[in-house]
Amino acid sequence: xxxxxxxxxxxxxxxDPDVVGTYTRDRTYxxxxxxxxxxxxxxxxxxxxxxxxxxxxxxxxxxRGAGTGLAGAATATDGCLVxxxxxxxxxxELSPDDEIAVVQPGVITAxxxxxxxxHGLMYAPDPSSYEISTIGGxxxxxxxxxxxxxYGVTRDSTLGLEVVLADGRVLNTGRRTMKGVTGYDLTSxxxxxxxxxxxxxxxxxxxxxxxxxxxxxxxxxxxxxxxAAAAVAAIIAAGCxxxxxxxxxxNTLQAIDDWKHIGLEPGTRAMLIAQSDAADSATATARMAxxxxxxxxxxxxxSSTPQESAELVGIRRLAYDAKERLGxxxxxxxxxxxxxxPDMISAVEAAGDRHxxxxxxxxxxxxxxxxxxxxxxxxxxxxxxHVWAAADExxxxxxxxxxxLTGEHGVGMLKRRxxxxxAGPVVADLHQGIKAVFDPLNILNPGKAI
Amino acid sequence: xxxxxxxxxxxxxxxDPDVVGTYTRDRTYxxxxxxxxxxxxxxxxxxxxxxxxxxxxxxxxxxRGAGTGLAGAATATDGCLVxxxxxxxxxxELSPDDEIAVVQPGVITAxxxxxxxxHGLMYAPDPSSYEISTIGGxxxxxxxxxxxxxYGVTRDSTLGLEVVLADGRVLNTGRRTMKGVTGYDLTSxxxxxxxxxxxxxxxxxxxxxxxxxxxxxxxxxxxxxxxAAAAVAAIIAAGCxxxxxxxxxxNTLQAIDDWKHIGLEPGTRAMLIAQSDAADSATATARMAxxxxxxxxxxxxxSSTPQESAELVGIRRLAYDAKERLGxxxxxxxxxxxxxxPDMISAVEAAGDRHxxxxxxxxxxxxxxxxxxxxxxxxxxxxxxHVWAAADExxxxxxxxxxxLTGEHGVGMLKRRxxxxxAGPVVADLHQGIKAVFDPLNILNPGKAI
Numbered sequence: 074x075x076x077x078x079x080x081x082x083x084x085x086x087x088x089d090p091d092v093v094g095t096y097t098r099d100r101t102y103x104x105x106x107x108x109x110x111x112x113x114x115x116x117x118x119x120x121x122x123x124x125x126x127x128x129x130x131x132x133x134x135x136x137r138g139a140g141t142g143l144a145g146a147a148t149a150t151d152g153c154l155v156x157x158x159x160x161x162x163x164x165x166e167l168s169p170d171d172e173i174a175v176v177q178p179g180v181i182t183a184x185x186x187x188x189x190x191x192h193g194l195m196y197a198p199d200p201s202s203y204e205i206s207t208i209g210g211x212x213x214x215x216x217x218x219x220x221x222x223x224y225g226v227t228r229d230s231t232l233g234l235e236v237v238l239a240d241g242r243v244l245n246t247g248r249r250t251m252k253g254v255t256g257y258d259l260t261s262x263x264x265x266x267x268x269x270x271x272x273x274x275x276x277x278x279x280x281x282x283x284x285x286x287x288x289x290x291x292x293x294x295x296x297x298x299x300x301a302a303a304a305v306a307a308i309i310a311a312g313c314x315x316x317x318x319x320x321x322x323x324n325t326l327q328a329i330d331d332w333k334h335i336g337l338e339p340g341t342r343a344m345l346i347a348q349s350d351a352a353d354s355a356t357a358t359a360r361m362a363x364x365x366x367x368x369x370x371x372x373x374x375x376s377s378t379p380q381e382s383a384e385l386v387g388i389r390r391l392a393y394d395a396k397e398r399l400g401x402x403x404x405x406x407x408x409x410x411x412x413x414x415p416d417m418i419s420a421v422e423a424a425g426d427r428h429x430x431x432x433x434x435x436x437x438x439x440x441x442x443x444x445x446x447x448x449x450x451x452x453x454x455x456x457x458x459h460v461w462a463a464a465d466e467x468x469x470x471x472x473x474x475x476x477x478l479t480g481e482h483g484v485g486m487l488k489r490r491x492x493x494x495x496a497g498p499v500v501a502d503l504h505q506g507i508k509a510v511f512d513p514l515n516i517l518n519p520g521k522a523i
Numbered sequence: 524x525x526x527x528x529x530x531x532x533x534x535x536x537x538x539d540p541d542v543v544g545t546y547t548r549d550r551t552y553x554x555x556x557x558x559x560x561x562x563x564x565x566x567x568x569x570x571x572x573x574x575x576x577x578x579x580x581x582x583x584x585x586x587r588g589a590g591t592g593l594a595g596a597a598t599a600t601d602g603c604l605v606x607x608x609x610x611x612x613x614x615x616e617l618s619p620d621d622e623i624a625v626v627q628p629g630v631i632t633a634x635x636x637x638x639x640x641x642h643g644l645m646y647a648p649d650p651s652s653y654e655i656s657t658i659g660g661x662x663x664x665x666x667x668x669x670x671x672x673x674y675g676v677t678r679d680s681t682l683g684l685e686v687v688l689a690d691g692r693v694l695n696t697g698r699r700t701m702k703g704v705t706g707y708d709l710t711s712x713x714x715x716x717x718x719x720x721x722x723x724x725x726x727x728x729x730x731x732x733x734x735x736x737x738x739x740x741x742x743x744x745x746x747x748x749x750x751a752a753a754a755v756a757a758i759i760a761a762g763c764x765x766x767x768x769x770x771x772x773x774n775t776l777q778a779i780d781d782w783k784h785i786g787l788e789p790g791t792r793a794m795l796i797a798q799s800d801a802a803d804s805a806t807a808t809a810r811m812a813x814x815x816x817x818x819x820x821x822x823x824x825x826s827s828t829p830q831e832s833a834e835l836v837g838i839r840r841l842a843y844d845a846k847e848r849l850g851x852x853x854x855x856x857x858x859x860x861x862x863x864x865p866d867m868i869s870a871v872e873a874a875g876d877r878h879x880x881x882x883x884x885x886x887x888x889x890x891x892x893x894x895x896x897x898x899x900x901x902x903x904x905x906x907x908x909h910v911w912a913a914a915d916e917x918x919x920x921x922x923x924x925x926x927x928l929t930g931e932h933g934v935g936m937l938k939r940r941x942x943x944x945x946a947g948p949v950v951a952d953l954h955q956g957i958k959a960v961f962d963p964l965n966i967l968n969p970g971k972a973i
Contacts, residue, residue, distance in 0.1 A: 170756065170862035193762075215704045226702055228711075229679065244949035250858040251890040252676055253927040254665045254715045255934060255945050256954055256973055261678075261711035265704045282762040306620065312643075312732040353802070408700040412620035440701040477703040484705060495705050499694035504706055506960030510953060523706055 074110055077126045077154075085119055087111045096157050097149035099142035100202075102401045103486060104454055106151035108135070115160045117237065117274040123156055124272065125241035133516050134239075136268040138178060138210030141202040143404045144485025146213065146267040146521050156272060158209045164188055165275070172280045173232060173249060178209025178273050182216075185278075195283040197224035200481070201393060212273050215265030217481030219389070222439035223316045223350075224281065226481065228264040235275035236263055239512040249277055262507070267483050267522035270511040284350040287379035288316060289358040290386055291348075293365035294341040294372040298322060298422070301343035302415040304368035305438040308347060308361050309411060315361065317348040318439030319389045322418070325433040325446075328395040335388060340371060345438070346389050348382065392435045396446050399431065403447040403456050403487075405464060407471035408480030411441045420470035421445045428463035442480035443471075468494070484522045492523070524560055527576045527604075535569055537561045546607050547585075547599035549592035550652075552851045553936060554904055556601035558585070565610050567687065567724040573606055574722065575691035583966050584689075586718040588628060588660030591652040593854045594935025596663065596717040596971050606722060608659045614638055615725070622730045623682060623699060628659025628723050632666075635728075645733040647674035650931070651843060662723050665715030667931030669767045669839070672889030673800075674731065676931065678714040685725035686713055689962040699727055712957070717933050717972035720961040734800040737829035738766060739808040740836055741798075743815035744791045744822040748772060748872070751793035752865040754818035755888040758797060758811050759861060765811065767798040768889030769839045772868070775883040775896075778845040785838060790821060795888070796839050798832065839885070846883045846896050853897040853906050853937075855914060857921035858930030861891040870920035871895045878913035892930035893921075918944070934972045942973070 078086045087093050088110045097105035109132065112123045127134045136156045137147040149155055161177035164185060168174070169192040176185060182203040186196040199218035200206055206216070212234070217226045224230075233247030247253065247260035263270055295301040301320055308315060321329075321344045330337035345365060349357035362373045376382035396402055409417045418434065421443065425432035431448040445467055447460045456464075468478055468491045478488050478495050493501065504523040508515070528536045537543050538560045547555035559582065562573045577584045586606045587597035599605055611627035614635060618624070619642040626635060632653040636646040649668035650656055656666070662684070667676045674680075683697030697703065697710035713720055745751040751770055758765060771779075771794045780787035795815060799807035812823045826832035846852055859867045868884065871893065875882035881898040895917055897910045906914075918928055918941050928938050928945050943951065954973040958965070 168860070168862070170760070171860040172759075173860070215708075217702050221702065225679075228708070229675075238949070242949050244947065244953070246950065248858075248927045249860050249925045250892075250927050250930065251861070252667050252671065252858050252887075252892055252930040254929050254931060255927050255938075255942065256950060257720075257957055258665075258678070258708075258711045258715055259950065259953060261708045265708055270707075282764070285762065309622070310620070312735065314732070408698075408702050410618070410621040410623070410699050411701070412618070437702075442700075442702055475699045477698045477700050477705050479704050480700065480702040481704060488705075492705065497694065499688070499692050500696070500706060500709065503694070503709060503960060507707055507957065510956035510960060 077123065080122050080126060081112065081119055085112055085114065087113065093155065096137065096155045099140045099145060099147040101143060101145050101148065101487060102403065103145045103148045105149040106153065108149040108153050108155045111155035111157055113157050113160050117243065120237045120272050120274050121241045121243065124237055124239055127154060127516050128240050128514060131514060131516060133519050135518055136272050138207035139205055141206040142210060142214060142485065143482045144487045146483055146485035146518065148486055150520060159207060169194060171249065173277055174280055175275060175277050176208050177275060178207060180208045182206050182208055182211055189280045190283055193283055194280040196230065196278065197281055198227045198230055201390065208276060209273055212264050212276060213267050214483040217437065217442065219317045219319060219437065222318050222437060223314060228261055230279045231260055231264050231276060232279055233277040234260055234263055234273050236271035236273050238271050239514060239517050247277065265483065267485060268518040269508060269522045270517065286352065286354060288348050288350040288382055289354040290346065290376045290382040291358045291362045291365065292374045292385045293345045293362065293370040294338065295343045295345065295370055296340050298343045298418045299415045300369035301345050302418060304345055304365045304370065305414060306411065307364045307368055309439060311360065311364060313349065313357055313361050314351060315347045315439055316350040317346065317386065319346045320436040320438040321389060321392060322434040324431060325392050325396065325435055328399055328433055329388060329391050332395050332398060333391060346385055348386060396433045396448065400448040401451050401453065403449065403460060403464060405445045405467060406479045406482040407467060407476055408440065408442040409471055409474045409476030413474040413476065414438060414441050416474055417443050417471060417476065421467055424463040424466040428459045430460050430463040440480065486521060527573065530572045530576060531562065531569055535562055535565065537563065543605065546587065546605045549590045549595060549597040551593060551595050551598065551937060552853065553595045553598045555599040556603065558599040558603050558605050561605035561607055563607050563610050567685065567693065570687045570722050570724050571691045571693065574687055574689055577604060577966050578690050578964060581964060581966065583969050585968055586722050588657035589655055591656040592660060592664060592935065593932045594937045596933055596935035596968065598936060600970060609657060619644060621699065623727055624730055625725060625727050626658050627725060628657060630658045632656050632658055632661055639730045640733055643733055644730040646680065646728065647731055648677045648680055651840065658726060659723055662714050662726060663717050664933040667887065667892065669769060669887065672768050672887060673764060673766045678711055680729045681710055681714050681726060682729055683727040684710055684713055684723050686721035686723050688721050689964060689967050697727065715933065717935060718968040719958060719972045720967065736802065736804060738798050738800040738832055739804040740796060740826045740832040741808045741812045741815065742824050742835045743795045743812065743820040744788065745793045745795065745820055746790050748793045748868045749865045750819035751795050752868060754795055754815045754820065755864060756861065757814040757818055759889060761810065761814060763807055763811050764801060765797045765889055766800040767796065767836065769796045770886040770888040771839060771842060772884040774881060775842050775846065775885055778849055778883055779838060779841050782845050782848060783841060796835055798836060842885045846898065850898040851901050851903065853899065853910060853914060855895045855917060856929045856932040857917060857926055858890065858892040859921055859924045859926030863924040863926065864888060864891050866924055867893050867921060871917055874913040874916040878909045880910050880913045890930065936971060
């Protein structure tokens with residue numbers, strides 16, 4: 074560590090175990106290992122120096138942004154060095170003409186969006202954590218969000234990257250242009266690789282025109298989850314192009330109501346929140362409300378002001394915090410073809426009932442992306458066996474329905490034991506082969522993602 | 524070859540040199556090498572058998588779709604076996620509810636689009652060759668097209684792949700869902716890899732809601748290319764969201780007029796063709812026409828019927844055939860940040876003037892993707908030196924403007940000698956490392972793409 078401290082500018086390296094410990098967790102229940110230290114990088118050169126040192130001394134490196142991950146990719150392991158990027162917060166360039174921005178990895182996602190809005194643009198990807206998560210973390214996990222039903226996930230907004238490899242070499246991938254096919258798509262390979270192939274020190278991202286008018290929102294209550302899922306299918310089939318289409322189950326609504334007293338009706342089993350940001354958002358929202366009514370909604374409310382619209386979406390954004398009040402959370406992230414949404418939700422309910430686990434579910438319903446949150450007792454090192462048994466059932470149901478283990482959170486440490494069920498041995502071989510090309514000493518976030 | 528003929532069903536293998544020769548060219552001027560034979564695959568099993576044989580005997584394999592490529596990726600090399608996929612034409616599944624299709628690689632792109640339209644859906648990617656090119660070829664090159672200014676390129680519509688590796692192992696990448704982050708993004712890695720990493724035998728692609736109303740189109744004529752480029756910038760900045768935004772230069776218009784007598788005015792130096800497929804396409808088109816007027820258009824015509832709209836786009840679709848009447852074509856494909864479009868076009872004109880080369884240019888202007896076509900004498904084995912000198916200048920100008928060598932055609936054989944200018948040595952190392960993981964014997968399309 075002395076070499077590393079000497080090689081970096083003053084103040085970059087932390088070795089006090091208590092302070093280091095604050096950089097070792099993400100937002101999962103996972104208990105981190107003991108890191109040997111943490112580097113708070115402020116520049117590409119800091120990252121290069123750190124990785125050269127790690128290569129020389131064969132020290133595993135766990136990169137991290139803000140630590141808001143939900144799968145354990147940023148969880149420290151014993152003997153690792155934490156490489157924190159949250160101090161690299163420069164928006165280096167923002168070009169309204171080219172509709173691109175060049176950013177450092179520590180930029181808070183919502184800050185980039187706000188900077189773009191000044192020019193009539195937006196940065197579309199908006200994971201629920203977008204006010205506290207970083208672009209670098211979003212890139213590492215290929216984060217999704219609420220708006221991705223219309224605008225795509227983080228990878229869809231990423232044009233090019235500057236990356237430091239395990240041995241300290243720097244490369245640039247991709248481009249500043251809207252299109253480009255020179256060589257293999259290394260940009261897409263790094264996005265979602267959870268810090269196992271390289272450390273991203275700069276990203277060129279695509280911005281989009283922000284909608285001219287504020288969005289409008291409809292909230293609809295249903296007596297059954299299946300009715301709500303049918304309304305989702307009807308909204309998509311009608312071509313309404315929602316900019317958000319969120320489903321909240323009874324358990325989650327109850328948790329929110331217990332906390333914030335939103336006036337939940339006894340018969341409500343599900344709420345759908347749909348937003349349009351189109352030029353005719355009022356018409357689109359009215360149309361979505363009608364489709365909810367036709368599919369059995371017991372109550373619909375359409376926003377008549379931007380503030381009301383924000384309040385309706387605000388109910389959805391309370392979900393995670395409301396659940397954390399109930400206990401420790403195992404947050405899952407299965408994604409199924411849209412037509413399988415009702416079956417997936419039934420499977421989640423059945424798994425909860427069978428194993429006696431409280432599961433609170435929200436879904437990015439337009440994408441078929443379902444987040445069942447398994448609640449268990451605070452203070453346990455691991456979720457109890459019956460929680461894992463219920464989660465295992467949910468994973469297997471998702472795969473049987475043609476779905477995937479993780480729509481937007483990543484594999485991290487939490488889902489590695491199920492990976493083979495989805496990916497198969499040939500894919501596993503290729504994963505290992507690619508990993509060895511980029512990181513032959515296996516020092517970048519070992520034990521994660523693949 | 525006897526072993527291969529015996530291992531495959533009857534009629535799959537061609538060895539007659541004249542017939543084999545018909546499967547050895549793409550749409551470039553490049554002279555193919557002498558192939559030892561061609562397999563016309565009809566199933567995944569045919570591909571597996573072929574690649575196992577090729578691995579055993581160390582025979583290079585050149586995969587091909589319809590041979591409409593513009594960079595030489597499908598050009599046969601001496602001693603290779605051609606593996607043609609154009610007989611695998613099944614649309615295996617088309618799910619309106621999930622908005623996906625599962626297709627074999629030989630499906631003609633426009634056929635898939637038409638099959639989707641029956642259900643109110645569309646397959647968005649539409650390379651100019653979409654009536655004759657295959658999905659497999661589009662995947663191999665990550666083809667773009669006219670509509671990608673609004674809907675993205677082939678990779679943006681690709682969810683998952685079935686691929687046969689060089690050694691005959693079969694893998695499935697990706698998913699059937701809208702989102703998914705399980706493991707590295709192998710799907711994006713195969714898309715655009717020009718047959719060097721594996722042979723795609725099935726693709727799961729994303730469909731989109733087709734616009735409810737027929738599109739409307741505006742054509743505008745300008746006295747200078749810079750004025751036309753300024754109109755492009757104004758249309759994008761105003762948030763008009765064109766579904767096509769195509770620029771045609773004087774030389775191309777002249778070639779079209781000489782052939783089809785479209786009534787070209789003497790002072791016209793450029794034409795812009797912009798289409799809207801939005802619900803308010805008439806309003807959007809009128810707005811784009813006004814922006815053209817404000818930026819110096821000498822004449823604008825707005826379609827008032829779907830047929831007129833198709834006729835205006837038809838002018839653009841004549842461009843390639845009109846140019847082929849002038850001589851042999853070196854078709855280039857640089858892409859620059861949108862704001863650099865006027866400078867890029869000036870650089871093309873300057874290169875043509877300096878080296879005495881006739882260059883006909885069209886551009887997917889909304890993407891900054893410029894296709895300068897260098898015309899030279901029919902019958903030459905290679906473009907003459909002064910044509911390469913002009914092309915070299917164009918490539919270097921694109922890179923200097925922050926652009927890329929190829930927006931949508933791929934590197935193939937044509938652009939390999941410029942690759943290092945854009946990608947650099949670290950990227951080249953990683954390309955070779957990845958190639959070795961997927962194809963350790965280097966039998967898949969050697970000498971192409973990387």
